[in-house]
Amino acid sequence: MSSENLHAPRERLSKETLHMHHAIVSLMEEMEAVDWYRQRADDCDDEQLKEILLHNMREEMEHAAMVLEWIRRNSKDFDANLREFLFKDGEISDH
DSSP, rough: OOOOOOOOOOGGGOOHHHHHHHHHHHHHHHHHHHHHHHHHHHHHHHHHHHHHHHHHHHHHHHHHHHHHHHHHHHHHHHHHHHHHHTOOOOOOOOO
């Protein structure tokens, strides 16, 4: 998915909607990079390279967390849902 893959004409979208779209696409790309680095590390039999790949994976997690925090700060709905579900004990589906 690219940031040009909009579902409505760009000129009809608010600046806020476009910003949120860019953030969501960026979050998806960061999470995909986390997955790629983890798979490559699992498949790697060179310990030094494996450590580099895992380091890179953790950097992508940092990027994803930063974008997620921007989303939380800029969307009351995301903020409410993240506050309800994140950093809680017990079953995730019990709310």
